[in-house]
Amino acid sequence: MEAISEAKTKQGLLFTLGRHLNRESVFKLSLVAPLQLLLWFLLIIPFIIVIYLSFVKWQPVFGSWTEAPWVWFENFQKLFTEIRFLEALGRTLAIVVIAVTLEFIFALGLALLFTRNFFGKRLFTSVILYPMMLPWVVVGFIFYLLFLDHGLVNSILTTIFGATATISWLRHSVPAMSAIILGDVWQWTPFMFLLLYSGLSALPSEPKEAAMTLGATPWQIFRYVTFPSLKPVILIAIIIRALEAFKIFDLVFIMTGGGPGTATETLSIYIYQIGFRFGQLSYAAALAIVILITVSIVTRLAVRPLFEKEG
Amino acid sequence: MRGMKLLRMAMTFIAVVFLFSIIGPQTGLSGQATWGATAAERALNGIKALMDAGKVKRGENFKIMIHSGQRGQLAPVVEKLNRLTGLNAEVVVIGFEPDIHTKAMNEAVVKSGQFDLFLGFSNWTGDFAEAGLIVPLDEWVAKYSPEVDQGPNAFVAPLDRFTTRYKGKFYALGMDNDAFVLFYRKDLFNDPTERGNFKAKYGRLLTLPETWKEFDQLAEFFDRPAKGIRGAHLYSTRFFTYTSWAPRFVSKGGIYFDPKTMNPMINTSGGVKALQEHIDVTQKHMFAEAYTGDWSVSYDRFPAGQIFMAVAWPSLGQFAEDPEVSKIAGKVGFAKFPGSRLKGKLIRATPHVVGWSLTVSRYGKSPEVGYLIAQWLNSPSVSTEVITTKGTLDPFRQNHFENRKLMQTYGPELGPVLRKNTEQSFPDISLRGSNEYLDVLNLNLQSAVTGQISAKAALEKTAAKWQEITNRLGRKEQLKAWQSEIKGYPRHIRELWVDLGKVSPVMAGL
Numbered sequence: 001m002e003a004i005s006e007a008k009t010k011q012g013l014l015f016t017l018g019r020h021l022n023r024e025s026v027f028k029l030s031l032v033a034p035l036q037l038l039l040w041f042l043l044i045i046p047f048i049i050v051i052y053l054s055f056v057k058w059q060p061v062f063g064s065w066t067e068a069p070w071v072w073f074e075n076f077q078k079l080f081t082e083i084r085f086l087e088a089l090g091r092t093l094a095i096v097v098i099a100v101t102l103e104f105i106f107a108l109g110l111a112l113l114f115t116r117n118f119f120g121k122r123l124f125t126s127v128i129l130y131p132m133m134l135p136w137v138v139v140g141f142i143f144y145l146l147f148l149d150h151g152l153v154n155s156i157l158t159t160i161f162g163a164t165a166t167i168s169w170l171r172h173s174v175p176a177m178s179a180i181i182l183g184d185v186w187q188w189t190p191f192m193f194l195l196l197y198s199g200l201s202a203l204p205s206e207p208k209e210a211a212m213t214l215g216a217t218p219w220q221i222f223r224y225v226t227f228p229s230l231k232p233v234i235l236i237a238i239i240i241r242a243l244e245a246f247k248i249f250d251l252v253f254i255m256t257g258g259g260p261g262t263a264t265e266t267l268s269i270y271i272y273q274i275g276f277r278f279g280q281l282s283y284a285a286a287l288a289i290v291i292l293i294t295v296s297i298v299t300r301l302a303v304r305p306l307f308e309k310e311g
Numbered sequence: 312m313r314g315m316k317l318l319r320m321a322m323t324f325i326a327v328v329f330l331f332s333i334i335g336p337q338t339g340l341s342g343q344a345t346w347g348a349t350a351a352e353r354a355l356n357g358i359k360a361l362m363d364a365g366k367v368k369r370g371e372n373f374k375i376m377i378h379s380g381q382r383g384q385l386a387p388v389v390e391k392l393n394r395l396t397g398l399n400a401e402v403v404v405i406g407f408e409p410d411i412h413t414k415a416m417n418e419a420v421v422k423s424g425q426f427d428l429f430l431g432f433s434n435w436t437g438d439f440a441e442a443g444l445i446v447p448l449d450e451w452v453a454k455y456s457p458e459v460d461q462g463p464n465a466f467v468a469p470l471d472r473f474t475t476r477y478k479g480k481f482y483a484l485g486m487d488n489d490a491f492v493l494f495y496r497k498d499l500f501n502d503p504t505e506r507g508n509f510k511a512k513y514g515r516l517l518t519l520p521e522t523w524k525e526f527d528q529l530a531e532f533f534d535r536p537a538k539g540i541r542g543a544h545l546y547s548t549r550f551f552t553y554t555s556w557a558p559r560f561v562s563k564g565g566i567y568f569d570p571k572t573m574n575p576m577i578n579t580s581g582g583v584k585a586l587q588e589h590i591d592v593t594q595k596h597m598f599a600e601a602y603t604g605d606w607s608v609s610y611d612r613f614p615a616g617q618i619f620m621a622v623a624w625p626s627l628g629q630f631a632e633d634p635e636v637s638k639i640a641g642k643v644g645f646a647k648f649p650g651s652r653l654k655g656k657l658i659r660a661t662p663h664v665v666g667w668s669l670t671v672s673r674y675g676k677s678p679e680v681g682y683l684i685a686q687w688l689n690s691p692s693v694s695t696e697v698i699t700t701k702g703t704l705d706p707f708r709q710n711h712f713e714n715r716k717l718m719q720t721y722g723p724e725l726g727p728v729l730r731k732n733t734e735q736s737f738p739d740i741s742l743r744g745s746n747e748y749l750d751v752l753n754l755n756l757q758s759a760v761t762g763q764i765s766a767k768a769a770l771e772k773t774a775a776k777w778q779e780i781t782n783r784l785g786r787k788e789q790l791k792a793w794q795s796e797i798k799g800y801p802r803h804i805r806e807l808w809v810d811l812g813k814v815s816p817v818m819a820g821l
Contacts, residue, residue: 060416061441061743061784149599170603171761259549260602261758276413278747279438 053285060279068282075286084262085287088270091177095266096245099184100238106185107192107237112222114193115200132190140254143183144170147255173263176256180264183251188244192237199233200226232306239302246295267291346455350464353455354687358396358680367680373400375428375684376415378408380703381667385430387700388693392684400684412438412746418672419444427675428685433474433666434741434749436483437792441743445670446678448481457484457686464691464710467730473738473799474668474707478792483668484689486697488707490648490661490736491554492729493520494613494627495620497644499533508532519646521657523559526620526649527592533619534596542596544609544621545589551606552756553739553749554664555593555622559585561660561737561804562651564811570797570818573781573790575774577752578767586759586766593760602761614639622648624664625705628725645728648735658807663736667704705729737800742792744784751776794818 054075058068079085110128114121131139146152147169157165169175203226211221249268252258258265258273265273275284346353361367377385382404389400403426405411415429419442429439439445458464459481460471466485474485499505500517509517509532520526526543534542545555563581568574576582593601598617600608606623613621614630614637621627634640650659669689671681687693691710698706699717706729711717718726740748752773759769781789797805798820805819 059784060419061438063441063443065420148603168599168603171599173763256603257549257605259754259757260761261754261763263758263761263763273750277409277750278744279416280747 050285050288053282054289056282058282060281065281071282075283076290078283079286079290084265085270087262088265088267091265092246092248092267094177095181095184095248096242099181099188099245100241102181102185103189103192103241104234104238106189107196108234110189110193111196111200114197128193129190131187132194134187136187136250137254139183139187140251143179143186143251144255147175147179170256171260173260176260176264180248180252180255183255184245184248187251188241192241195233195237195240196230199230199237203229235302235306239299242302243295243299349692350456350458350690351687351692354457354683354690355395357455357683357686358398361677361680361683362397367398367677369397370399371676371680373398373427373676373681373684374425375400375402375430375669376411376426377402377404377430378411378667378703379404379406381430382702384697384700384702384704385688388688388697392687398680398684408432411435415439415444416442418674422674424672424674424676427672427678427681429670429672430486430667431670432739433483433485433487433663433668434739434745436477436668436670437741437743437745439670440477440480440482441788444673445482446673446682448484448671448682451679451682451686452481455683455686457689458691459484464708466707467709467712467733469736469799469801470663470666470707470733473663473741473796474666476795476799477741479795483670484685485666485668485707486689486694487667487704488663488729488733489624489666489705490663490729490733491558491622492625492628492725492732493526493620493622493646493648494631495519495529495644495646496533496616496618496639496642498639498642499619500644505533519644520649521647522652523562523588523649527588529620530592530596539617540619541598541612541617542619543592544597544601544612544618544623545593546606546609546622547589547593547597547601547757547760548603548605548608549757550750550753551664552760553752554662555589556586556756557737558648558660558662559588559651562649562658564653564658564807564813566797566808566813567740568777568781568793570790570794570814573786573793575777576813577777578770578774582770583766586756586769590760590766594762602757624703625721625725625729626701626703628721629701632722632725643722645722645725647728648732650735653807654810656807658803659735660801660804661732661736663733663738665739707733735801735803737804738796741796742784742789744780744789747780748777751780 053065053068055070055072056065056068057071057074058065062068114125134142148154149166149168151169153169154165154167157167167175169179207225207229208221211225216224247268248266249272252264252266252269253272256264258269271284271287274280274287347356358367362369375385375389382402385402389402392398392400405414411429411431412435415426415431415435416438418426419439429445431439436445440447452459459466459475460468465471466474467488470485470488474487475481475483477483500519506517512532513528517529518525520529530542532542533540546552547555560577560582563585565579565581565585566576569576598604598608598612600612609618609621609623610627610630612618613623613627614633616638628643628645631637631643632640637643648659648661650657652658669685671678671685675681688697691708694708695711695714695717698704698711699714699720701720706712706717706721706726712726712730721729739745740752742748755764755769755773755776758764759766764772797808797814797818802821805814805821808814809816809819809821
């Protein structure tokens with residue numbers, strides 16, 4: 001009796017599977033499967049390995065990773081007691097907040113300016129976009145040279161103020177961080193400008209015209225008409241830039257190497273040091289997971305207003 | 312008749328065996344007679360024998376990971392090796408030095424067999440060995456005799472130890488000598504007015520600095536910021552500050568770790584004094600790039616005539632003496648590394664910073680052939696050819712210093728000075744995790760030099776962090792490696808440690 005009911009169940013399953021797997025769905029599956037398998041291979045499996053590594057104590061200098069001892073949450077615990085990590089996190093957040101705010105202010109100003117017609121607008125648009133096209137490494141070198149003791153910045157300050165400017169920009173923490181932030185603002189304001197300018201150009205002119213007819217001042221039009229309409233674009237621009245700025249590496253690596261000491265060490269530089277120079281891959285894996293979860297939560301919260309409006 | 316013949320054959324065989332047993336070991340002929348008279352010949356014959364035995368095929372590809380600064384030196388000789396053996400060896404060039412460590416450690420994990428040899432920093436050998444990436448070479452060293460520590464072509468001691476061994480075993484063949492040299496402006500130094508002014512100011516004759524105190528005095532005297540010349544250049548950058556502190560520290564009898572417990576011994580009065588001296592001279596008499604630039608700053612500023620004294624790798628001499636790139640060609644002086652006076656003795660300690668060593672991958676096509684390629688490249692004759700070409704590899708064998716053509720590329724004065732400095736050179740920390748130990752030291756030293764923390768705090772923080780690293784990596788094994796490493800320090804420093812009661816004579820290998 002049992003054998004019969006088992007056979008029936010098998011038949012039933014095959015029937016259900018067969019009903020779903022008609023020729024069309026098999027064809028669809030065969031189209032999607034290679035990419036899915038590739039994705040599994042490239043993303044999911046390494047990610048599982050990362051999760052595994054974060055729970056073991058392993059460095060390549062200990063031998064095979066498959067024989068590493070299980071330490072549960074030790075790597076995660078270490079993360080929250082490691083001053084160098086917490087400082088790097090703080091610095092990275094400071095760079096994100098200051099740089100992205102400055103980029104947003106400059107980009108919005110430029111975008112508003114460029115909505116008007118003026119002589120040489122096309123040329124200026126191209127010029128403004130150039131920094132964004134430069135590789136990070138090149139920007140790093142440019143700003144490194146600018147902020148050297150005998151660099152252009154000190155020369156300009158000397159010309160303006162008369163007395164010889166001898167600011168050691170890259171030797172002290174606050175000036176060095178300022179130089180890095182300026183480098184980031186210089187390179188990425190154009191990107192923000194491009195997004196905001198596109199957003200502004202795509203706004204319908206009717207609401208503005210209606211406001212003008214009703215006697216609104218230019219500030220009131222901006223405050224109550226343009227800005228609210230531009231909010232989704234602003235949000236997306238800020239999220240994209242914040243995520244990018246959070247990963248800042250090249251500029252810092254070239255300008256200061258994270259120094260003096262660890263005064264300009266950001267999260268990416270810290271992970272690079274820990275993972276690639278010291279080979280503490282288990283700890284680096286835990287670090288990566290925590291950052292991934294944090295960034296995902298922050299991003300989700302940031303984009304929430306967009307979806308709420310849609311809903 | 313037949314019995315007599317057999318007896319005669321047996322007697323002849325016994326006589327031959329007896330002769331070899333007496334002559335062979337005494338003259339070292341047993342290995343050399345089999346494989347050849349020179350290290351290069353033995354390597355080539357070894358490769359041919361392995362080919363004949365079918366252990367490696369003709370045209371087999373062997374990949375050697377090197378840094379871009381060595382391409383010009385190594386690529387031509389590797390081509391020559393291919394012509395001589397029928398192998399297809401090639402160099403794989405990596406542009407950024409730390410990437411060699413990263414890629415090699417990656418190979419330790421994935422075991423792809425993509426690389427057969429690694430030319431990496433000498434102090435990475437511990438990491439490579441512990442990760443199981445490289446094989447010990449003792450067996451082949453005994454079999455093929457690479458002339459590392461014997462004969463007229465041996466390495467200049469103590470390079471024969473610390474560029475080749477880890478935990479007492481042969482793991483590498485050193486290909487370089489990175490003992491630092493003190494360079495100075497001979498024209499300014501010999502100027503009669505300057506000499507007179509110096510005597511008037513300090514009450515003594517102007518001489519080359521024998522001690523760090525004298526070095527700091529010269530840096531002060533020749534510091535002319537208004538004329539665009541600074542007194543000295545010592546590295547205080549993010550990754551190299553230790554190269555300026557360590558020679559002062561070691562020459563004062565300092566030792567990084569206690570060889571009995573592996574506890575850090577840097578946070579001592581000697582350590583703090585050494586750092587404070589370095590902070591003072593750096594802040595007062597150097598360009599700010601000493602902190603903010605990279606290693607290349609001295610290679611720009613010194614040949615441009617903007618620094619009176621610079622401490623750097625030997626290759627700075629080649630640049631500074633090249634009229635095509637230097638404003639001071641013909642005016643460069645080379646001096647022995649300064650030291651400290653202790654109990655009436657002058658103790659000089661030259662930092663050997665980085666250095667390149669060849670190691671053999673466990674996962675390569677044939678580690679024995681890999682070793683033989685390394686031995687051929689490292690042999691007295693081929694390495695002379697390598698180093699005569701300009702690049703980042705510098706003379707390390709005794710015969711290099713006696714080769715006129717090679718020495719001409721360094722100028723007549725640098726050779727003898729470099730040799731002396733090499734004889735008193737000491738290695739970078741070469742334990743497993745060396746990158747991490749040095750990085751922690753560097754970042755705290757740099758924080759102190761830039762005035763963020765005090766000298767004492769910097770060394771306290773470093774010591775605490777070193778304890779953490781040692782505990783994580785395993786104190787027992789680290790201690791074993793350190794006990795072996797200290798035997799690679801030059802004899803006069805080991806004697807000093809014994810004299811100061813820091814190390815027992817047995818542990819010091821005396």
